[in-house]
Structure formats: C-alpha cells, structure tokens
Amino acid sequence: MRLMIAIALRHILARKRQSIVSLLGIMIGVAFFLAISSIMQGSQKDFIRRLVDNAPHITVSDTYRNPAKQPLEILHPGAIVEIRNVKPQTETRGLRGYRQILEMIRTIPGLRASAVLTGQALLSFAGKDVNIVLNGMIPTEIQGITTIDEHMAHGTVDDLIANRDGVIVGTELMRTMSLDIGDNITLAAATGQVRTFKIVAAFRTGRADYDLTQVFVDIKRVQAMMDRPNRANTIIINLDDPQAALDVARSIENRIGYKAVSWQESSEDILNTLMIRNIIMYTVVSAVLVVAAFGIYNIISTIVMEKLRDIAILKSMGFRAGDIKRIFLVQGFLLGLAGIVTGLPLGCVLMLGLGQITFRPPGMEPLKMPIDWSAPQFLIASAFAMGAAVMASWLPARKGAAVLPVNILRGGQ
Amino acid sequence: MSAATPLLLEAEHLTRTLEGDIPVTLVRDASVTVGIGEFVSVTGPSGSGKSSLLYLLGLLDTPTSGIVKIEGVDATALDENSCAALRLEKLGFVFQSHFLLPEFTALENVMLPMRHLGQYPDKIIQEKAFALLDDLGLGDHARKHPKQLSGGQSQRVAIARALANDPLLILADEPTGNLDSASSALVQGILKDLAHGHDRAVIAVTHDPAFAAQADRRIHIIDGAIVTPPEGVSPDGNEA
Ligand SMILES: Nc1ncnc2c1ncn2[C@@H]1O[C@H](COP(=O)(O)OP(=O)(O)OP(=O)(O)O)[C@@H](O)[C@H]1O
Numbered sequence A: 001m002r003l004m005i006a007i008a009l010r011h012i013l014a015r016k017r018q019s020i021v022s023l024l025g026i027m028i029g030v031a032f033f034l035a036i037s038s039i040m041q042g043s044q045k046d047f048i049r050r051l052v053d054n055a056p057h058i059t060v061s062d063t064y065r066n067p068a069k070q071p072l073e074i075l076h077p078g079a080i081v082e083i084r085n086v087k088p089q090t091e092t093r094g095l096r097g098y099r100q101i102l103e104m105i106r107t108i109p110g111l112r113a114s115a116v117l118t119g120q121a122l123l124s125f126a127g128k129d130v131n132i133v134l135n136g137m138i139p140t141e142i143q144g145i146t147t148i149d150e151h152m153a154h155g156t157v158d159d160l161i162a163n164r165d166g167v168i169v170g171t172e173l174m175r176t177m178s179l180d181i182g183d184n185i186t187l188a189a190a191t192g193q194v195r196t197f198k199i200v201a202a203f204r205t206g207r208a209d210y211d212l213t214q215v216f217v218d219i220k221r222v223q224a225m226m227d228r229p230n231r232a233n234t235i236i237i238n239l240d241d242p243q244a245a246l247d248v249a250r251s252i253e254n255r256i257g258y259k260a261v262s263w264q265e266s267s268e269d270i271l272n273t274l275m276i277r278n279i280i281m282y283t284v285v286s287a288v289l290v291v292a293a294f295g296i297y298n299i300i301s302t303i304v305m306e307k308l309r310d311i312a313i314l315k316s317m318g319f320r321a322g323d324i325k326r327i328f329l330v331q332g333f334l335l336g337l338a339g340i341v342t343g344l345p346l347g348c349v350l351m352l353g354l355g356q357i358t359f360r361p362p363g364m365e366p367l368k369m370p371i372d373w374s375a376p377q378f379l380i381a382s383a384f385a386m387g388a389a390v391m392a393s394w395l396p397a398r399k400g401a402a403v404l405p406v407n408i409l410r411g412g413q
Numbered sequence B: 001m002s003a004a005t006p007l008l009l010e011a012e013h014l015t016r017t018l019e020g021d022i023p024v025t026l027v028r029d030a031s032v033t034v035g036i037g038e039f040v041s042v043t044g045p046s047g048s049g050k051s052s053l054l055y056l057l058g059l060l061d062t063p064t065s066g067i068v069k070i071e072g073v074d075a076t077a078l079d080e081n082s083c084a085a086l087r088l089e090k091l092g093f094v095f096q097s098h099f100l101l102p103e104f105t106a107l108e109n110v111m112l113p114m115r116h117l118g119q120y121p122d123k124i125i126q127e128k129a130f131a132l133l134d135d136l137g138l139g140d141h142a143r144k145h146p147k148q149l150s151g152g153q154s155q156r157v158a159i160a161r162a163l164a165n166d167p168l169l170i171l172a173d174e175p176t177g178n179l180d181s182a183s184s185a186l187v188q189g190i191l192k193d194l195a196h197g198h199d200r201a202v203i204a205v206t207h208d209p210a211f212a213a214q215a216d217r218r219i220h221i222i223d224g225a226i227v228t229p230p231e232g233v234s235p236d237g238n239e240a
C-alpha cells in the first residue's frame, strides 16, 4: 500500500497545476459546506433553544386526548358498540385533584413541576384595552420552572411572594400602556370580577406578542377572579434534560389520563419545517461539493488515460487490478484530504465573517447570526468532501484497474 | 538442449483467437518448451504473431485453448491475481519501448517490482537495484529520470527492472528494436549472459538475424503457427 501511495503521489505532483485546481474546488466546496451548514445548524439550535426555553418542557392541561369511553365500551372491549344520543356531562373545568397529580409527577426524578391556573382578563388603562392572559402561579414553587425568571428586566419572580397583590408584566405592555414599576393596573375577568394589582416586576423575552399579553400573578388571585377556588388548569414541568420531554410526557399522560404535551409535540410542525430546511440545505451545499468532485474526476480520468502504458507495464510487472485501483483511489483521497485541510480553515474564516452580521427579525431583539462551531459540523463537512472525492476517483480507478496490458501493448508498439 | 535440462516453461497447443465480426487467429496450435539456461529467439515476419505468442507465454493474455505451465504449474487455470503473483516473482518483461515510469528515477523504476514484492527492507532493495544498474553499466545514471537517459540506457534500465525480482524467465519483445547497433549489441550480450550464466531462461522476439543467430534455439512463426525455420531464411522470413 505504501508503494501505491508513493506512485499516486508522484502522479499528482507531476501535474501540479491541474491538481491545485481540483484541490481548490474541494477547498471551496468544503468551506462553503462548513459555513452554510454551521449557520443553518446554528440558527436551528438557537431556534430550538428558544422553543425549549420559552415554554415549559411539558404542559399538562385539563383536557383529554381521547373522549372518555362509555361504560358499555369498557365492559365489552373490542366489540362493535353503537351508542346513540349520548348526552355529555357538564364538568367543572380544571385538573381534578391537582395537588395529588403534582405529588405524583414530582416522584419522577429530574424534573420540577408546578400548577398554574390561566385565565383571560381585560386590562383597561388610560382609555386603552388589552386582552391579557392571566397566569396564576404559586410564587414559592415557580423558580426554575417558569421561563420568565430568566428574562426578568426589573425585579424578580420572588417579588410576587412579598406582595400577594403584585403582578409581573412584560416590558411591551408597560411601553404600550405607558406604565411603570409600582403602578397599579386593574384587570377585569369574564366572571365580572375586577381586581387591582401592583406592578412589582417586569420581564422581556424579546417576543413582542408574549411581552404584551402575558402577566403573572399569584394563583389564589386568579382562582378568586375566575370563581374556581382550589383549581388549577395546567401543570407546567421543566426537565433537566429537555430532550426527554417526549417520553416523560407520554408516561405522565399514561398515568394520570390528562393530556400532557411536550415541547416537541407542540412544535412538531416547526420541527418538521426545520427538517425540510435541513434537507434542502444539505442538498444545495452537497451540490457545491459534487461540482468540486467533478474536478477530481477530471484530473484522475486524465491521469488514467495518460497512464495506460504505465498501468500496462505495472500489470505486466505483477501489479494486480486491485493495486492499480488503489493507486487512483489514493489520488482521490489525497486530493480530498488536501481540500479538507485547506477548506476547513477557509470555512472558519467565512464563519467568523458571517458571525459578525447582525439582523433584526420582526418582533424580536436584534441578533447576531448564530453560528454552530461544534465538532460535528467540521466532521460532516469533511466526511462529505472525502466521500465526494473518493466517489469521483472510483470510476476512473475502476477503469484503470480494468486495463488489459495486452490491449495497450498491442496498440503501443 | 540436453534432455537433463529441467523444464521451466511448457506451452501446449496454444491458440488465441480474437472474437469479432471476422475472428482473427493470432496464434495457432503453438507448443513451446523452454528449459533453464536456454536462450530462445522468436522470429517471423511482421504480423506473424510473435508478440501475441510472447504475451501468452508471459501470462499477459489468456489463450483461447491450450495451456501454459510454469515450473509444472498450469498457469491458465489460475485466477488473475495468482497470475499477477507469478509474473511478479517468476517473470520479467522487456519491451521494444522501455516503458519506464517517467515520474521515477532509473533506480526507483528498478526498485518498483522489489518494493511490490516486499521481500526486503527498502534499504536492501535500494542496494540491490543499484547493483543491478551498476552491472549493466548504469551506475552513474541511477538517479536520472528516464527522459534524461538515451534509448539504449533506458532499455538497460528496463532490463534491470525485469531482473529485479530475480525471475526465472525473461520475455523480451524486440528489446533491441529501437536501438543503434552498439546499444543493440550490448543488450544482446546482456540477455545472452543472463540465460547462460544465471540459471534462468530468456525468450526474445527479434527481427535482427545476428541476434537470432546468438540464440540456442530459434522458434519461427508464420501466420501464427510455429514452423521449422528454413535454412538461409532471415528471421523476417525474407530471403537472405
Ligand atoms: N486487436 C486486434 N484485432 C485484430 N487483429 C489484431 C489485433 N492485434 C493484433 N492483430 C493482428 O494479429 C497479428 C499478430 O500480431 P502480433 O503483434 O503478434 O505480430 P508480431 O509478429 O509481433 O508483429 P511485429 O513483428 O510487427 O511486432 C497481426 O496480423 C495483427 O494484425
């Protein structure tokens, strides 16, 4: 094999200009592949991080995935049962026995859970009306579960513990309603109840809509405003490992019956879109490498055509078809390797440059282009380039290996 | 040749036909035996099938029928890789044009078959290759690339390369065809010495009557078939 590498190297070195051109192709291909895929992956990771961070990992709500089974169906499982004129029972909304459910959920290791009662309210201030989502929380439990405590602009979530009539609002709400910390706001619920809260803290997630409509208060106040004492309608759960949410949600749902939705499920269509985006991206950047691979195919086929006599003599010397094939595959490998070694640094330069670009997505804070600098990006780019280079040398290598010495010798003399 | 000479090569009833719209028979029912120490020349008119016969004997081509035995082993029954191994260890080729690899020096060209066989460490291989070149009077040219060598020098390098793995049988196809008379005489002398002095055999195709005359035995081919060489007829088959 050492000999084949030596021969391969000589062939390449004897054609410096051609080799450099094909190497440049791979180099640029690798650089673009790396830069583009690291941007796409970076933005995807950033996006998923937002998905994971901006909502609880699992939300247990007071609904069921499937309608309750009729007693007859339970009695005869698998039988064909037709029941007509079913009159639905009116139920009080909310999680029944949410404290027991919470206790049960908390036995699962690696998670924090708390109960929330949400409700709608209208905020009227200075002649402006805003529809508000009231999030009634248990302030002492909410640390590390709610996502707003990472986005506090003024004060902390603990300020709700100090002031049971306090409210945490978004900065966007404060801006549109010209409010300030310490101001009082009056909220009216559909039940007709009206209460006044004092703004004790403010958060800013960067999503304008969220920052405008969501407010956080003590759960007791919401229960009173909604006429639903001792009720909660949602349990929010945060996991140490967000990726496990899908499985944990499923097992919780199996145990308690209420619908438990993981962040993956609630953003399934977004994740699917990301997947399609990935497919398109890899197709496009691979195309760059495929074009580069043509360069390698070109030089190696040229070498094979020029070296027919050498192949014939090597074979007459006792080189096997496999040896000849290896010589040309090694050439593809070497060109690919050189392209990778030069292409990765160039890609890093591109990534550094792209990382400087800032843009302003609508409704969000301005961001720098998120770039994924992780090792898999480099590995994937290298693997694709190497794959393309070796594939490109495969065809000419096979052709070279198939050369019959007699045919060349007969024609060559 | 004496009956005691061990047989190195036995070819029996070799026929090689190229399939096609009009099938062409290159070699017709040719049987050849060569013993150790023999120097055999192959003569015949141009296009008579000399090269074709040599390719069959050298396992570079597969006969349509007939067998080739090297040291008693039927090589026609072997697969391609085993044939390659036989060529590597037991056979050496010299062609009309030298076929040296242009990217390698004379020394490296001679080292190639040895490195491929991988019997010795590189250092020994280099020494052996140098010794071979030196024997052929090329000690001063070992580091030159083929394009820096004359035709006769290149041909001698090619002979050195054919000898690299100490082959039993050297097959030469018009080795002096491209050489001037002085170089030609030198190469002829080398090939003859190889056969006679080193326990191997040489088969050489030639158009040169003087060369053919030096051989222990002459195989004459006309139209693909081996015939008894008529006296007074030159190796080309023309009247002398
Ligand atoms: N590929 C081929 N297709 C058809 N005929 C071929 C082919 N190759 C060789 N021949 C024919 O086979 C015959 C034998 O060719 P070969 O090269 O063995 O002759 P030769 O005796 O070595 O000739 P020369 O002295 O010119 O080298 C020739 O008549 C040639 O025309």
Ligand SMILES: [Mg+2]
Binding pocket: A413, B050, B051, B052, B173
């Ligand atoms: Mg010939």
